[in-house]
Amino acid sequence: MVEMNRQWRLARRPARDVTPDCFEWVEDPIEPLEAGQVRVRNHWLSLDPYMRGRMDEARSYAPPQALGEVMQGGTAGEVVESRHADFKAGDEVVGQLGWQAYANAPARELRRIDTRRVPMQAWLGAVGMPGVTAWYGVNDILSPQPGQTLVVSAASGAVGSVVGQLARAKGARVVGIGGGTEKCRIVVGEFGFDACVDYKAGNLAGDLDRALDGARIDRLFENVGGVCLDACLARMNTFGRIAVCGLISGYNGEPIALGNVRSILVNRLQVQGFIISDHMDRWAPALAELAELAATGRLRWRETVAEGLERAPEAFIGLLKGRNLGKQLVRI
């Protein structure tokens, strides 16, 4: 009996907002396993903002997702069959196996994970790509010093929540920007930020001034862009640094023009765009540190879980609208 696979493929590119008809549900028999390949049953799918960029044809840091192909995405799961000496059935692994229940993957594209101290799905979040992204931005770009003020947008998200906790451990005063009172409550109460500004409350400038408590911004970790970034630019300190990790407020083509460009010159800012896949040499030390912090309770996170692969498109659309709290996952 041939086992059936279930997949979401890219059916069409979004005109602007992502809609359910961008995706096509396919059930097909699983291909036979070739020599050197490993078959994985995916238990968790990671949904991340970068996927929105790949759905467009515009020039970006990765080639566009091909039409008719399985949606790309990070996954965590269990080896069910192996034709490679490095893996055996029962091994737990992460990989970029896409929006599907099963995948046959070359062994070199899988990484074994240890779920005894850190749960499987955290290897897609705080101890996965988002965590490493936060770690790289904090350590290798921003390098906040004790007493400095660091601001991070999308503060309750998979990346932002880790940024703030790492920066605070280095002695920075950390201010988050989040969307909604509930998110801000968790950013301060659970993630331990010093303050959090709800940009949806309608008074971003005044609320940000209050949260900064008279300080200017020494370090900014930017995930959102648009009005959030512009408000922060106006409040940067001399020799400040900005790590540009995401600009989600513009991912559907919304204008994200910046007015306060003069701050770059006047404050001699360093602005650095980055993509974590350019820095593969930093994953090993980052993951080692993040796993230790997570296992010992010093790194906290939140998850929003969509139950069932069928719900992946809806969950992804929600992520782009900020409906998730913390890491958006799909339990397959």
Place this chain on the structure above:
Amino acid sequence: MVEMNRQWRLARRPARDVTPDCFEWVEDPIEPLEAGQVRVRNHWLSLDPYMRGRMDEARSYAPPQALGEVMQGGTAGEVVESRHADFKAGDEVVGQLGWQAYANAPARELRRIDTRRVPMQAWLGAVGMPGVTAWYGVNDILSPQPGQTLVVSAASGAVGSVVGQLARAKGARVVGIGGGTEKCRIVVGEFGFDACVDYKAGNLAGDLDRALDGARIDRLFENVGGVCLDACLARMNTFGRIAVCGLISGYNGEPIALGNVRSILVNRLQVQGFIISDHMDRWAPALAELAELAATGRLRWRETVAEGLERAPEAFIGLLKGRNLGKQLVRI
């Protein structure tokens, strides 16, 4: 008989554009020379875009120019009297002695210059602050590699013209952006740039594409901001660098919003604002190299000279409107 001084002082801050009534002409007797001071007869006054920022009260990298005080500015001249052992009458010096014919200055604020191989006024231009600014941006921020494409705006100006010549000597293909056909002709014909785009011709995007000849921009030295910077942002190459040296298109409060912010993320750009006065340790090597290049004809420049201190305000207003070609000077 007491010698009389002539000065321009700041009478009022500009509402938007600088107007002649922002300045007040004063003739006063020169103060007696105190111990440790040196009296200089200024022969040349440098006019520079940064002066516009100091006329406002807004937060900037230097304190605002005080109302009622002599306008600040770089000068070159001759010592006429000295009460300090390091200087004697006849010495030629540069300093920040302001918009005036004479000044009594502490010896530590003067630097002796050698006019045997480089004319006095060039120590305010290609072999002065603008030249060092260009040198620092090219060497310490942009570091263009052979075969890379470098773009510089305000290409015929005191800074831009040196940027292009230094970058070309390092093997980069250099494209200038200038205002007007005459400026562009000189940028290519005299300064040796590979191409120059006239942003006033009304087809910046298309003309820039043609000048780039299929390449993307690896290095951008930005003096102007606004539409010039936005057009370049859209054409940056992966891992490109931008040195933000000036944003003259916005110095009178004009909007200089940027639309193509996404390029910073997608292309993983490094954007660095800088002010040359933060890097005093680099002046000596920069000046040594620039003086040698100038003396041997390998560094060229243009000057626009206003004859007489009386004409300084008019010349400064012209500079802000781009009426000068090359370094704007006043012969006092």
